[in-house]
Amino acid sequence: MKFYSWNVNGFRSVLKKGFMDWLEEAEPDVLSLQEIRSEWEEIDLEVRRQLESAYDVCWFPATSKKGYAGSATLTKKELGFTHAKGLGIAAYDAEGRIIVSRKDRLVFIAGYFPNASSGLVRLPFKRQFAQDLAALVAQHHSAGDEVILVGDMNVAPEELDLARPKDNTKNPGFTPEEREDFKLYLEAGLGDVLRERHPGEPGLYTWWTARGGARERNVGWRIDLFLASRPLLARVTDARIHADVLGSDHCPISLELS
Numbered sequence: 001m002k003f004y005s006w007n008v009n010g011f012r013s014v015l016k017k018g019f020m021d022w023l024e025e026a027e028p029d030v031l032s033l034q035e036i037r038s039e040w041e042e043i044d045l046e047v048r049r050q051l052e053s054a055y056d057v058c059w060f061p062a063t064s065k066k067g068y069a070g071s072a073t074l075t076k077k078e079l080g081f082t083h084a085k086g087l088g089i090a091a092y093d094a095e096g097r098i099i100v101s102r103k104d105r106l107v108f109i110a111g112y113f114p115n116a117s118s119g120l121v122r123l124p125f126k127r128q129f130a131q132d133l134a135a136l137v138a139q140h141h142s143a144g145d146e147v148i149l150v151g152d153m154n155v156a157p158e159e160l161d162l163a164r165p166k167d168n169t170k171n172p173g174f175t176p177e178e179r180e181d182f183k184l185y186l187e188a189g190l191g192d193v194l195r196e197r198h199p200g201e202p203g204l205y206t207w208w209t210a211r212g213g214a215r216e217r218n219v220g221w222r223i224d225l226f227l228a229s230r231p232l233l234a235r236v237t238d239a240r241i242h243a244d245v246l247g248s249d250h251c252p253i254s255l256e257l258s
Contacts, residue, residue, distance in 0.1 A: 003254065032151060037069070058073045058085065063096070073099040082103075084099070092132075098151075105144060106145070115154045116178060133149075157179060157195075160200065161222040205243070209249070237258050239256070
């Protein structure tokens with residue numbers, strides 16, 4: 001089963017940059033999109049028909065502000081996933097943050113994690129989000145479920161995960177508080193899939209600023225991540241960052257399970 005995640009930085013924008021061609025080539029079984037920034041009805045009708053012919057589409061736009069945030073999960077129809085929008089917490093759900101999908105005992109929790117924002121004005125909001133989401137993961141583990149948690153997590157866990165850690169210690173995405181909160185997911189029983197397979201490897205980034213040719217020089221951050229229940233890690237056959245795929249300031253990431 002092939003899982004993909006991609007912050008598309010505006011779904012209607014990425015459609016103009018070859019998204020449907022990429023989708024046909026990648027053929028994900030399960031796909032999480034972040035920052036969709038649009039209502040489903042705003043998408044071209046032919047695109048909607050194409051997507052719905054192959055996938056169960058759970059589209060979760062923000063209601064708090066038009067054209068902001070939002071996430072979506074697409075699963076191949078034959079897989080029989082069920083989908084639930086949100087965490088039941090109004091502050092997160094109004095921003096279309098998280099979709100929880102299930103197939104048997106596998107729970108796929110995916111979406112767009114909050115950004116601490118300039119001046120760290122949303123750091124308390126983000127910290128509470130991490131606590132609540134980690135508690136949900138722990139609940140699923142207690143119930144005997146296996147969990148995949150994925151999305152634009154807006155945090156680089158370690159110095160290895162960004163090109164210039166010393167310059168960014170107090171910046172959103174690399175504060176001590178955010179890095180400490182990331183460990184809550186690990187303490188809830190998840191493992192960082194890419195780092196399990198590529199420990200200590202530098203230069204593995206998923207986001208690059210649009211300024212100064214950062215992507216061409218690979219001056220980036222790894223903030224899009226797959227985490228998985230530890231028993232699932234033995235079933236991982238591949239985990240990749242697809243840095244060659246353009247169309248957004250983020251690139252897709254993928255995970256394959258046997």
